[in-house]
Amino acid sequence: MTLASLGEFGLIASVTTGRTQPASTLLGPGDDAAVVAAPDGRVVACTDVLVEGVHFRLDWSTPEQVGRKAAAANLADVAAMGAVPTALLVGLACPADTDVEMLQALTDGLWAEAATAGAGVVGGDVAASSQLVLSVTALGSLGGLDPVTRGGARPGDVVAVAGRLGWSAAGLAVLGRGFRSPVAVVGAHRVPEPPYAAGPQAARAGATAMIDVSDGLLADLGHVAVASGxxxxxxxxAFSVAGRLADVGQALGVDPLHWILTGGEDHALVAAFPGPVPEGWSVVGEVRSGAAAVLVDGRPYEGGPAGWEHFSR
Known part of the structure; x- marks a missing residue:
């Protein structure tokens, strides 16, 4: 069955009926807008757009994996503010001849990843398009905490990471060479595993700045450096190279440290702390005074681009 035969509202009904919502969803899909609880009067909000052929390929990932990845990219942004994810809004544009089973699997992935973070899918929109495009908006609750921005890092802070780095970039390199294994490395590219709970944990521990690693550790730390001055x-x-990454690096002739420093889409969290870091965080550097810059071992990184940037290649 194609989307043209099922129709817009038939598709919406098929992907929302019977789903379970968290307590923060006061009114879910089916009305003009959803209602989501905001106990302290503030809502954290972010949006990402994912385009087939740019952000994902259906010959490399299953539709469910694409859905999980789309959700994770936004939910990680909420966590990077020190907030707890509460809801997703999903805009879907695709051709009329798109297979309905594929779209149902994609939305299954969205719902599954939202549930992993404790959030619900509360609404969205469907439109016709010449290619598959997802626009995902995530909402979150600060729970009485102050948001942790990119602009608060201070000289003397330590820099620490929660989550894995370099795995998605290694998986992309493997897929780009036409291989499908090692499964753990390829799987890391297909479905990231952001440490959602580490964001609020860092906020409670007094983190001065935080960001999720979507474009590459050095590139994203660059935003912190500029915003914080x-x-x-x-x-x-400070980085230990996992055996799987070392093996893939040797096979492809790449220093795995390059993936760790510049690879994106793992959606780890990196933060600055004025003192001891919480459990599960690993110290990887420090903050110093000076003109905004990111250094590796005291020098500018010379191993290539610091990370991904749209429109630059």
Whole structure:
């Protein structure tokens, strides 16, 4: 069955009926707008657009994996503000001849990843398009905490990471060479595993700045450095290279440290702390005074681009 035969409202009914919502969803799909609880009067909100052929490929990932990845990219942004995800809104544009089973699997992935973070899918929209495009908006609750922005890092802070780095980039490199294994590495590219709980944990621990690693550790730390007006110095020796990454790097002739420092889409969290870091966080560098810059072992990184940037290639 295609979308043209099922229709817009038939599709919406098929992907929303019988779903379970968290307590924060006061009114879910089916009305002009959803209603989501905001106990402290503030809502964290972010949006990402994912385009087939740019952000995902259906010959590399299943529709469910695409849905999970689309949700994770936004939910991680909420966590990076120190907030708890509460809801997703999903805009879907695709050709009329798109297979309905594929769209149902994609939305299954969205619902599954939302549930992993404790959020619900509360609404959205469907439109006709010449290619498959997803626009996902995530909402979150600060729970009485102050938001942790990119602009608060101070000289003397330590820089720490929660979550894995380099795995998605390694998986992309493997897929780009036409391989489908190692499964763990390829799977990391298909479905990231953001440490959602680490964001609020960092906020409670007094993190001064935080960001999720979507474009590459060095590139994203660059945003922190500019917003905070500081130098961020990363220590390469602080990163341990997992055996799987080392094996893939050797097979492809790539230093796996490059993936760790510049690879995106793992959606780890990196934050600055004025003192001891919470459990599960690993110190990888420090913040110093000076003109905004990101250094590796005290020097500018010379291993290539610091990360992904749209429109630059």
């Amino acid at each position: 500081v130098v961020v110095d990363v220590r390469s020796a």
